[in-house]
């Protein structure tokens with residue numbers, strides 16, 4: 001996986017014009033060398049003076065315009081490719097699987113996408129610039145060959161020696177860059193935890209200091225790795241400089257000494273060698289960028305590959321239209337089994353075999369101790385996790401890879417780690433009177449209001465946020481409502497309101513409610529209570 005693969009996969013339009021213009025610009029920049037060396041030796045005569053001035057002006061204009069085109073177009077091409085990758089991966093993330101995302105970690109995904117795509121976008125222009133420099137270098141080599149074959153061979157030998165030393169280092173550089181990326185991702189992950197765990201760290205100095213010393217350790221390791229790879233690149237840059245100065249010394253001091261070259265020719269060849277130092281440096285400094293960009297491409301495609309693999313077994317070929325499961329009479333969970341696995345595929349926690357029927361309009365409470373598997377079961381019920389064996393039947397229709405997306409649309413959910421979006425995304429017609437009524441019922445009318453589908457304020461207390469999430473769930477008006485310990489953060493009045501009023505109203509409207517609850521005071525409000533222990537119904 002490298003930049004070329006990226007170009008082949010992502011480019012929406014051909015990069016040939018960019019390369020052609022870089023080539024033309026490079027050739028004309030090379031021609032400038034011939035023009036100035038000849039002008040310097042013959043240019044005092046009037047005719048020659050104007051001839052070379054004219055040639056110089058034309059070549060310069062073509063070189064500059066060509067370069068401008070190549071750089072602006074490559075910027076455009078690169079940014080289009082980056083946007084496409086970002087959008088595609090974001091799309092794959094939203095279509096991937098919950099279990100995969102829970103295991104991979106949010107910050108890792110986030111860092112991989114932002115850091116690596118930024119790196120590619122920053123590198124592309126510099127790499128195109130270096131390609132143009134490479135063409136200048138080749139043109140200058142031809143010019144040197146035209147002046148003196150011996151100097152050409154010596155220059156070529158010096159360039160090959162440079163390329164050879166670079167190749168010798170390349171494998172270790174690549175592996176060091178990979179390690180650096182892993183360490184850096186770990187470092188960003190730790191920074192993310194500082195933000196996420198700010199309160200816990202702020203209140204406990206010892207915890208904060210020990211965590212920070214761990215951050216420092218990872219930062220030190222990252223620094224050491226980055227310095228190590230940085231040094232390798234510095235050595236390459238230094239080598240290229242040394243090669244060129246030795247080359248000049250050979251041309252200026254050694255060749256005339258043994259009468260291989262003399263006078264005017266020495267000046268012309270030396271000028272040519274001096275002229276290629278700039279482009280050669282641009283080439284050498286682009287090498288680290290190419291290596292880093294190649295690793296970035298590798299990281300992005302590897303993440304994409306993992307996303308594809310994670311969702312492949314469940315991908316629907318022809319998704320059943322959502323409306324197909326608008327309502328139901330009975331859902332059967334038959335011998336459902338599920339396990340969380342460790343890296344060696346050994347089960348960490350297993351659920352099942354679980355058997356349960358849910359009839360339309362029922363209120364079911366799932367109860368049980370911490371870690372008994374209630375939330376995991378709710379994720380299975382809602383189709384966010386897939387059973388490893390067993391079946392879910394909806395009015396006799398087995399739910400499988402094709403029908404899962406439509407099945408999920410039956411549910412409105414509020415999990416304990418729910419996310420509150422600032423807007424009512426996905427709603428077509430919003431009954432504003434109903435929203436006002438619900439905001440009043442949930443005592444939120446003074447805290448927030450709905451304007452243009454968006455809530456004016458979502459900085460609310462935990463209980464208030466859950467009440468706002470409840471409003472969204474009610475507006476969604478789905479057949480089944482799944483609540484995971486919704487009442488846990490509510491005051492006694494709202495808790496009672498939830499069990500005695502809200503759930504009963506939902507039942508009256510024909511909705512089915514499956515709720516995880518620890519409130520044994522209200523267990524009698526359920527039609528059925530299912531208790532879980534160690535991943536089993538008891």
Ligand SMILES: Nc1ncnc2c1ncn2[C@@H]1O[C@H](COP(=O)(O)OP(=O)(O)OP(=O)(O)O)[C@@H](O)[C@H]1O
Pocket residue numbers: 102103340341348349368369370371372373374375376377
């Ligand atoms: N993503 C995961 N990977 C591995 N194990 C997990 C994962 N999520 C949960 N578990 C494990 O599965 C078990 C059941 O967790 P679950 O959250 O379903 O319990 P729960 O009954 O909802 O608990 P609580 O009442 O505390 O919310 C726990 O032992 C937990 O450690």
